[in-house]
Amino acid sequence: MQPYQGLPRPQRTWAILTVFCGLVMAVLDGSIANIALPSISRELHADPARTIWVVNAYQLTVTVCLLPLSSLGDILGYKRVYRVGLATFLAGSVLCALSVNLPMLVAARVLQGVGGAGIMSVNTALIRFIYPPTKLGRGIGLNALVVGVTIAVGPSLGALILAIGSWPWLFAVNIPVAIFALAISRGALPETPAQPREFDYPSAALSAVVFGLFILGVDGLGHAPLRLAGASGLVLAVVLGWLLVRRQHGKPAPLVPVDLFASRAFTLAVGTSFCSFMTQMLAFVALPFYLEYQLGRSLQETGLLITPWPLMVAVMAAVSGRLSDRYPASILAGAGLVMLTAGLIGLAVLGKDASSFDIAWRMALCGLGFGFFQSPNNRAMIGATPRERSGGASGAQATTRLLGQTTGTAVVALLFSLDRSGAARLALYVAATVAFAGAVISLSRLRDGRPAASSSAAAEPDA
Template identity: 30%
Template structure:
């Protein structure tokens, strides 16, 4: 039985290394957006390459994150976590030294693999290491510090791009990993799931990543209208169908399809797809708009978006408490509408825009909408399935959110009419950005309608500490793979110190 107390030196070391590890992956999901114009300028590349710079990371992370949690359960959570940290740092070094956009995109895909290994492991280590009486507080601290990291991310990214250069957005992960990995090896006890049988749904993971990758390629390259693009699109759909068939027949599927027998779970995931598609498109394009069209520095663009994560950090607990009293249906209906209003307010943002008059009102309304919906959404996902499957449900929801953002970054420039060189022209990018904001707002309205029509008004019960201090804008908080099965005397087998 895990017995580490949070007040002990070992407990503090465990918190430090898990926060450092998860923060690396979380920061790279946000800070890179701020660096994109400089990357494009320095590497002499077009908009499609900038889309792939974001999506290559999201592709492997979304496709492999469920598999990463399973590997940790079987082979040892500390071992897989440390492997993920080292892998992530090595890929970050390659990103920082990349001589061309092609190398950078490949390195970003490798970064996503490292993120898929360390992201589920960071929370699972806390769940497996701390005494049951301290576990909730430890998760809350982990989530809170991670939220602060997410809030600081765009500001830090802008400062690095304006200062030593965009390459340091990636290179900064190397010293963090050099601190994180040795602490984990020395101070974090090894643990695993004693009931893990060692059979992994590798084929399912490969098909999921292949489907997302092929569809993403087809959307990004669709402007060419070539036969290759059409064939790729069909192949992507075929890979998706094959993934469903494999999951249906596999004795140990990565994503058991029977979990969608819960109408509430299915409904909330549909809302998640709409909401995080809009968020993914918004944060990708807004970081570009504030620099390309408005003319701000990377630091100014990164700082401009800070209120959204600050609001989530300050008020997520109250939002969760409200949803616990009134049920999730109203928050999940009203929240997306507020976010849509925030995105429509971004139509005022263009050349010569004022932060206080034009940008801040939009960001504040968007932040209030995110506060209203994110904690209830997460709590409803966890409450819509049996307790024993809460970790699986959270993993699926997290992967769905990342996949939605991936598709949005690929599709929005196409739908908004952005040409390959649009980010080099303030006028052209501004017009397309406004079109994209209208599309994002429409997707959010669809998400609101889905929530109103299908989500039941049962108490959401946001009792999971990671729901209360959540600051990430890229995906819902990830519940530990086996977090719901407490106490853990039969579930986790500590091994060594």
């Protein structure tokens, strides 16, 4: 049989546009609501502390639903799960825009989260069927570029929408995009082979409990009154997680993809990914405090000085994606994380007399390193798995990202609760340490004795 060559043009262009539309909405709605929390609190007459659940409900729902929905993608086909995810996200967006009280808005955000998980759980799996193996890195690089740009412009876009309209418009803007993506997805997205088998409902419920307890437990550690409850939740999550893994062993295509961790390349790519996203969130949460309180910058200056990081991620993501089709992911990702480590240490040692240029080029170095890491590592993670398990790999990739970000946020909160005065600078040193650990994990892949990126393309099984 001929090797799989992906979709023909122009179907490939329309398919990737559909995927990117869904991805932009799912990523944007994970952060854009933050800026509207004060407005939501005022207009819905809600306690400000309770309005945080407008953000938490979405993030928690996405995380607990990723692996079950990626498993459904393997069973039913990735196109079907993606389109249902789009439709669910559309319904959730309509309900968010029409919400008249906080409970209704939070419930609508949960529905949005289910849709967002449907989109993100099979996003990378679809890219694997859209592009031929020799251009998989390019597709994943473009995917990372879209995520980077969305994250970079998210706060500014949210502020612009709120400047000309009220908070419901933050959700209403999704409606035409989702309708457009749904309309073109029917004929554009590839039909992927379904694998008829029973969906593991008990494991899906147990995985939701495990990840929910983990996220709430990690978050609780950062708040002194909740620290004991958070630690208890983490212990229970570990115990139930162990039971969940035992339940998955021996199954041909488990809901929690423990079978994929038999691949050393996949395992090391997951470890590298967790370290990198934990690093990114440690830095992103700590940097505003560091720039304002330690270096004496204004709120406006802080926003501008952080901008080089996500911009460089967006620029480098596509470049490193193309490079990952030719060079080993272990070297590219490892070199990127070494650059990220150097940038973070450079930021941490700055004094109050540091110029804006001193700060900006270090931010750019961090973004350059993170962008250089992301696409090659994602390509290695996907390329190390059989095509029929692309859904499990895609779900694992998205889950690792969210767990890393959650852990990074919690560590910063914990550091602030222990030592408020020096916590921001210390968080940057911790971030640099985690990034260096990720670099070591990535470079350890060189012991396999073969280029992880180029061989994965050659090893793609026929369609």
